[in-house]
Amino acid sequence: MRVNTIDKQILSIALALVALLTVPILISPEKGTAVLKAVLDTITSNFGPLYLWACLGIFGFLLWLAFGKYGKVKLGNGDPEFSTFSWLALIFTAGIGSGIMYWGIIEWAYYYSSPPFGLEPSSVDAASFAPTYGMFHWGFSAWAIYCVPSIPIAYAVYIRKSSSYRLSNACRGIIGDHADGLVGKIIDVCFMFGLIGGIGTSLALGTPLLAEGIHHFTGIEKTLTLNLGIVVALMVFFSICLYFGLKKGLKLLSDWNLYLYVAIAVFIFIFGPTAFIIASFTDSVGVLFQNFFRMSLYTDPVGKSGFSEAWTLFYWGWWFSYAPFTGMFAARISKGRTIKGLILGQLLGGTLGCWLAFSIFGNTSMFFEMSGIVPIVDILQSEGAPAAILASLNALPLGGIVVVLYLLVAAIFLATTVNSAAYTLSDVASKNLKPGEEPARWYRVFWGILLTSISIVLMYGDGLEALQTLSIITALPLVFVMFLMIGSFLKWIRADYDIIMQEQEKAERAAGYSMPGPGRIKKKRPEKAPVVPKTGFEN
Known part of the structure; x- marks a missing residue:
């Protein structure tokens, strides 16, 4: 890699902001977290409905785009670079991380014990919405947010012949030459800051689950040292995969990740409570379609239960903070596909992949609770989510083997997400790359080490909660950036x-x-x- 391909301005600003975040929280985590929490409360109370309307509007826009005349536009000449399976595997594993292995099996329990719409906790109605809300939060709406940036970015690169996958270039149709100036730098750094917060959230969820598994099998105490050891081990794994690049590293990792994920789901489906899984999934699909708009716009302004702020707004903020990254990554691997194919691949493939976890893992756990086999809710409230997850898996036939494979898949999911993020960040913080040229190996590894190092610092300073909060805060400007990208794309495609x-x-x-x-x-x-x-259309 030529030295002049590194964008020193973007790199310097990003590193300065990272230092600005980590140092104060490391010095005084309580005060730092309290300040960010106050900012978050202000945003959710004043701009919460904006997140909800933006998500619903984006979903409608994608349906119009996919099934309209613009859906036939092909993003670049030639055949797709990856097979459909590998393409979907890369998009799916990059977008969801280990979060699906964490929330997919336990999220229903939170809704069952603290349901929305003023329902009675642990009631029949609560049990009906409990598995449905997870499918909603990880379904079409989430993947619509993920999908939107990929279209203008891919269009800018493959049709308008832009040399970069940056967000600022995808906004060029509206902001013009400002994409090369201060406005463009702000947009790109804002994306990088949001992604760092999103990755921190994924590590904050995945690490305790892996620590619980190690404690379960070895008896090692769940301490900060164990958590740090897990992150360091993952960092080594990340670096090896990043060294081998997109096709030899990330592609193979994503393929095997998806194979194992589906294999575990099939095993649990066959040897678990099959009839209950099918019946509950069928009921959840009906409840979701019947209540989709109510769930999408639920704010509870009178009851003030805080359900929307704690769950839907958190998730939408999390997805918005991740979306530019997933959009860049999806655009990078989607040359040769049509706009319609890109949209449906993400909306349907991503949604069905997530529903697999909630319908099989989640409903199995729920069956154990309802049947009195395992007191999932009690374990959740007394020992935490990781312990409840392992208790549910251990109740299955060959439970010990299932737990090992489950934790392995969670670790690989986490590795794939961080790898993809590091790859994207190294791409954004580069310039003058030739078509098809990847950032240098050392530069990709550098970003992987940086991402995990930030988590280590914040974990040591007990600042991961602040980082999760930050990911929601940084999502607010990204909402407006997304609308800039949509406007830019529509201006381009109407002319072209x-x-x-x-x-x-x-x-x-x-x-x-x-x-x-x-x-x-x-x-x-x-x-x-x-x-x-x-x-x-060359610039």
Whole structure:
């Protein structure tokens, strides 16, 4: 990698902000957390409805875009770089981290004991909404937030021939040359800051779960030292994967992660409470579709239960803080796919992948509670979520083996997310990269070490709660950045659409198709394919 590919300005500002965050919290974690908590309360009380409306509007926009005429636009010439399975595996594992292994099995218990809509705790109605709300928070709405940035970023790179996957370039249609100045730097650094907070949240959830597993099998006390040891071990693993790059490292890791994830789900489905899983999932789908808009816009202004602030707004903020990263990563691996394919792949593939956890892992845990086999709710309240998760898994046939595999998948999920984040951050903090060129190995590893080091510092200073809070706070400006990207994309595609479709038709005919579109029939490929003409949208 050439030295002049490192964007020293972006790198310096990002490192300065990281220091500004970690040092005060390390010195005085209580005061630092209290200040951030006060800011968060102000945002949720004054801007909470904005998050809800933005999420619902984004979901509607994506449906309109996918099934409208713009959905046929192909993002770049040639065939996709990755198979559909590997592509979905990369997007899914990068986007959800180990959180799905944590919340997928236990989230229902929180809703069952403290339900929304003023329902009676531990009632039949509470039991109906308990498994449904997890599917809602990790379903179409979440993946809609994730999906939106990937479209303007991919369009800027593959159609407008931008040399960078940065957020600022995806806003260029609205902010113009300001994308290269202070405004662009602010947008990019804001994204990096939000991502650091999101990764911290993932590590804060994944590390205690892994520590509980080690304690369960070895008896080692769950201390700060154990947590730090886990993070350091993961950091070594991250660095090895980052060294091998996107195709040899992240792709293989994501593929095997998904294989193991599905294998555990199939085992539990077959040897667990199969009938209850099917019945509860069916009921949850009905409850979700019947109450989708109520759940999407629920604020409880009279009852003031705090349910929306504690759950829906937290999740939407978390997704918004992660979204630019997942958008950049999805854009990076989606060359050759149509806009419709990119949208449906994320909305349907991501949602179904998450529903697999809530319908199988979560409903199995709920069955043990309802049947009196394992007192999940009591363990949750007395010993915490990690202990309740392991108690549920241990109740299964071959429970010890299931626990080991479950923890392994959680660790790999966490590794894949941090790897993808480090890869994206190294890409954003670079410049003048050639098409298809990856950031240098040492630079990718540097960002992986930096991300985990921040978590180690904050864990030592008991500041992870502050980092989680920060991820929600930084989501607020990112909401407006997303609307900038949408506006920029619409301005571009309306101006480019006719020329794009003409070029796509020429390219498909040149590649040996007798007709363009979904019904195309492949002719015999010529011995030497002609050169595909440029689109004409080069900056």
